[in-house]
Amino acid sequence: MTLNNISLNLLENGLDFIIRGLDELYVYDSEERFIIPVSQPQKDYKYGIIHLFAGFLLLLKEKLSRDTPKLIYRDFPKKSERLNQHLNQGIRPSTVDLHEALKRLKLLDNVESRVNFTESDMSVIEKIQDYRNTFEHYKIENIKILELENVIISFIDLIDRFLNEHLEINITSLDLSSEIRVKILSIKIIYDRIVKDSENAIKVRGKEKIKEFKKVRKSVLRKLYEENKIYFNDTNEDYDIFDTCPKCHEETLIFEGEFAGVCTNKKCYEYTPLTKCDKCGIMTQGYDWEETWCKSCDDNQTQMIEDNIDGDDLALYDFS
Numbered sequence: 001m002t003l004n005n006i007s008l009n010l011l012e013n014g015l016d017f018i019i020r021g022l023d024e025l026y027v028y029d030s031e032e033r034f035i036i037p038v039s040q041p042q043k044d045y046k047y048g049i050i051h052l053f054a055g056f057l058l059l060l061k062e063k064l065s066r067d068t069p070k071l072i073y074r075d076f077p078k079k080s081e082r083l084n085q086h087l088n089q090g091i092r093p094s095t096v097d098l099h100e101a102l103k104r105l106k107l108l109d110n111v112e113s114r115v116n117f118t119e120s121d122m123s124v125i126e127k128i129q130d131y132r133n134t135f136e137h138y139k140i141e142n143i144k145i146l147e148l149e150n151v152i153i154s155f156i157d158l159i160d161r162f163l164n165e166h167l168e169i170n171i172t173s174l175d176l177s178s179e180i181r182v183k184i185l186s187i188k189i190i191y192d193r194i195v196k197d198s199e200n201a202i203k204v205r206g207k208e209k210i211k212e213f214k215k216v217r218k219s220v221l222r223k224l225y226e227e228n229k230i231y232f233n234d235t236n237e238d239y240d241i242f243d244t245c246p247k248c249h250e251e252t253l254i255f256e257g258e259f260a261g262v263c264t265n266k267k268c269y270e271y272t273p274l275t276k277c278d279k280c281g282i283m284t285q286g287y288d289w290e291e292t293w294c295k296s297c298d299d300n301q302t303q304m305i306e307d308n309i310d311g312d313d314l315a316l317y318d319f320s
């Protein structure tokens, strides 16, 4: 038994418990084409909480061991001699409990590694510990489901933040089965965080694109007009090379090719994310992770609904 092995097991084991906990708490919907975020857990609270709590404690120990591996042991540093003896003899020494782990994380030698949970985070941790003890040791009575659900959600949020901020782990980039991935992505608080992260990443990429575009504006525009002319000569059809920019409302948004999403209006230069219409496949404004229909598909659908309503109305008066 080496210290390295132990610390590797802490992280893997901790993540395994967290994922198992989330798996217990959420249902899987294979029918939905798009992930619909849900704001509350839907099933086994008891096993969900027991697993999440166990996983969280292991993650705290992982953080401690990244600073100083022996910090996970209760006997360190005060009874180091006894601890070393145990380790040498292959006896598994006792590790710190939640209270001690939290205390040690606040006092790590490396100031930047220190973990200070806010008062409201601490209250969530205590409540979860309380539920977990109730589930494990007593009869489950008088538990208010709504309150329980809210505490679970806050705890999942806390774990997600802890993984990101203190262990540099994004739970959604782990190697997960597709079923569990869908479950995790459907948790609203995680879904919202991922959407925010993705939007920010797209914004950064957009800014770079605009910067690149400014350098080659003239030649890109000339090329686009040339392509348009050729298309028109071949087909005698109008071909929209630009879309309406949502910021300046001019027909200046490139929606194909290398600079797709760039507004060519010098007064605007805004970047707009583009994705494929989920109905017909042409480029349209929106994000990949949302169901997006282009304007013409959307208009067609609205027209169809209106026609149907008219049809129904007429049918009411059809006595033949």
Ligand SMILES: [Zn+2]
Binding pocket: 245, 246, 247, 248, 249, 250, 252, 263, 264, 265, 268, 269, 270
């Ligand atoms: Zn614009």
Ligand SMILES: [Zn+2]
Binding pocket: 277, 278, 279, 280, 281, 282, 293, 294, 295, 296, 297, 298
């Ligand atoms: Zn479409």
